[in-house]
Amino acid sequence: MTTSARQLLLEYGLEPHKGLGQNFLLDRGALGRIVAAAEIQPGDRVLEIGPGLGVLTRALAEAGASVVAVELDRGLVGLLQDKLADLAQVRIIHQDILKADIGQLAGGAPYKVVANLPYNITSAALRHALEAAPRPALLVVMVQKEVAQRIVAEPGEMSLLAVSVQFYGRPRVMAHVPAGSFYPRPKVDSSILRIETFPALDIPEPDIPRFFALARAGFAQRRKQLRNTLSKGLNLPADAVEEKLRRCDIDPQRRAETLTLPEWKRLLREL
Numbered sequence: 001m002t003t004s005a006r007q008l009l010l011e012y013g014l015e016p017h018k019g020l021g022q023n024f025l026l027d028r029g030a031l032g033r034i035v036a037a038a039e040i041q042p043g044d045r046v047l048e049i050g051p052g053l054g055v056l057t058r059a060l061a062e063a064g065a066s067v068v069a070v071e072l073d074r075g076l077v078g079l080l081q082d083k084l085a086d087l088a089q090v091r092i093i094h095q096d097i098l099k100a101d102i103g104q105l106a107g108g109a110p111y112k113v114v115a116n117l118p119y120n121i122t123s124a125a126l127r128h129a130l131e132a133a134p135r136p137a138l139l140v141v142m143v144q145k146e147v148a149q150r151i152v153a154e155p156g157e158m159s160l161l162a163v164s165v166q167f168y169g170r171p172r173v174m175a176h177v178p179a180g181s182f183y184p185r186p187k188v189d190s191s192i193l194r195i196e197t198f199p200a201l202d203i204p205e206p207d208i209p210r211f212f213a214l215a216r217a218g219f220a221q222r223r224k225q226l227r228n229t230l231s232k233g234l235n236l237p238a239d240a241v242e243e244k245l246r247r248c249d250i251d252p253q254r255r256a257e258t259l260t261l262p263e264w265k266r267l268l269r270e271l
Ligand code: SAM
Pocket: 020, 021, 022, 023, 024, 025, 026, 049, 050, 051, 052, 053, 054, 055, 056, 070, 071, 072, 073, 076, 095, 096, 097, 098, 115, 116, 117, 118, 119, 121
């Protein structure tokens, strides 16, 4: 498999581009696990980020999905157009996913986002997909193992990344995929992460930026007490912050990493 990925690239005069996070998936088993985690049904609409050499794109299409695949590397776009020409339900778009209107490209709800994400834009791509309008119903993404673990963290070990994902949906690690399953071999192992998004958010859309401003302020100095980090980050007197925290039944000495999602939301309403 390594040989065939390398040969295919050679045939098109290409080399794996490190800056674009190009680690191509070789392991058929892992490929099958991604498609299974995405529960692809005939007729499903899938937006794929970074199709690369098209192996996942083909597997999704063969499971019955219509796939819009967004690839930034112009050389790979040419290769994909050749290699996937037999699949009428696949559309290749040459674009930076971070600049793409994901909801529009997907052709409206419901749709799923499936990707072996380039490691260098993991957080940005996840955020961009979760903020899309309409939002995907499901995301199944391959990410670095440590990143997956951070995303599914529980109160006590929360981070801004965990809050940002868990605000929109329920993340679950489906499988681990060792570094040797990719060409070129990355330095770290990966995991398949499945995020089922909530059909509706309990914070009105216009308040979402305020929610994230609050969480960002809380995590800006994550080892410090909330009373102080929020006072600094939100430019409010510490006493006023303390009172609001107490009104939400949150001890002002707690740290951002200990808060649950309902506590963040309560605090937003109070502030
Ligand atoms: N899906 C393929 C696979 O599983 O073998 C390739 C995955 S590789 C980890 C990531 C892919 O994302 C590469 O093809 C890379 O060129 C592409 N990519 C990187 N940055 C991108 C961006 N901003 N927008 C779209 N595609 C991007």
